[in-house]
Amino acid sequence: MSFDPEVCETDLFEATDFTRGAEYEIGWSRSTGRVKQIFMENEFGHKCDVCDRLWFLRDLKTVTSSMASFLSTHFPEDDTTRFRLCSSCYSTSRRDKVPPMSMTNGYRYPPKPSGLPKLDPISERLVSPRIPYMQIRRLRRDGCHGIVGQVINVPVDVNTMVQSSPRSLDDYNSFNVNLKKSIIVKCSYLSGSVKKSTVKAWLVRYQVKSPMN
Ligand SMILES: [Zn+2]
Numbered sequence: 001m002s003f004d005p006e007v008c009e010t011d012l013f014e015a016t017d018f019t020r021g022a023e024y025e026i027g028w029s030r031s032t033g034r035v036k037q038i039f040m041e042n043e044f045g046h047k048c049d050v051c052d053r054l055w056f057l058r059d060l061k062t063v064t065s066s067m068a069s070f071l072s073t074h075f076p077e078d079d080t081t082r083f084r085l086c087s088s089c090y091s092t093s094r095r096d097k098v099p100p101m102s103m104t105n106g107y108r109y110p111p112k113p114s115g116l117p118k119l120d121p122i123s124e125r126l127v128s129p130r131i132p133y134m135q136i137r138r139l140r141r142d143g144c145h146g147i148v149g150q151v152i153n154v155p156v157d158v159n160t161m162v163q164s165s166p167r168s169l170d171d172y173n174s175f176n177v178n179l180k181k182s183i184i185v186k187c188s189y190l191s192g193s194v195k196k197s198t199v200k201a202w203l204v205r206y207q208v209k210s211p212m213n
Contacts, residue, residue, distance in 0.1 A: 052109050060086060061086075063083045063093070096112040132152070173195075177194050179191065
């Protein structure tokens with residue numbers, strides 16, 4: 001019996017390629033479907049009906065009948081059978097306890113203001129009455145970061161911010177803002193142009209009576 005190495009290698013390659021290709025296609029289609037399910041069909045911005053916080057769509061769970069009857073005593077004006085809860089509120093409500101971050105405990109967001117211009121990150125910083133400080137640390141080598149410890153809110157004197165803003169500009173003009181962590185630091189951690197009318201509209205509504213000329 002003669003042995004032809006070229007024929008043998010070709011047959012082996014075709015057989016291996018066919019097997020690997022089929023498995024690869026199956027694995028690829030599963031991975032694609034999983035990515036679509038977890039990320040593309042899982043939009044952010046759905047609120048928990050108990051704590052009013054925003055979550056991804058698949059983070060919310062529907063309530064059971066016993067949980068709905070328990071929650072109806074605390075939310076008498078709402079149809080609790082249609083409630084969708086985050087995992088924290090779900091586990092607490094399942095034990096017939098009111099979640100600590102429940103809206104019934106006062107953790108309710110005020111209604112979204114209407115008629116105000118959209119804020120960019122720098123404008124948000126200028127009209128914010130508090131600055132949140134938090135520790136962000138790298139968790140692994142692959143670039144994941146997480147918040148470690150507590151979030152500390154430092155109050156801001158908005159009047160000081162208003163007095164240091166330029167006053168000789170018209171409302172439709174913009175001015176450049178450079179925010180530094182410290183005066184001795186040369187570089188700015190946030191910089192850009194801010195439209196005066198945007199900041200003025202928010203300050204007039206919420207912070208001071210006559211913020212800018
Ligand atoms: Zn919740």
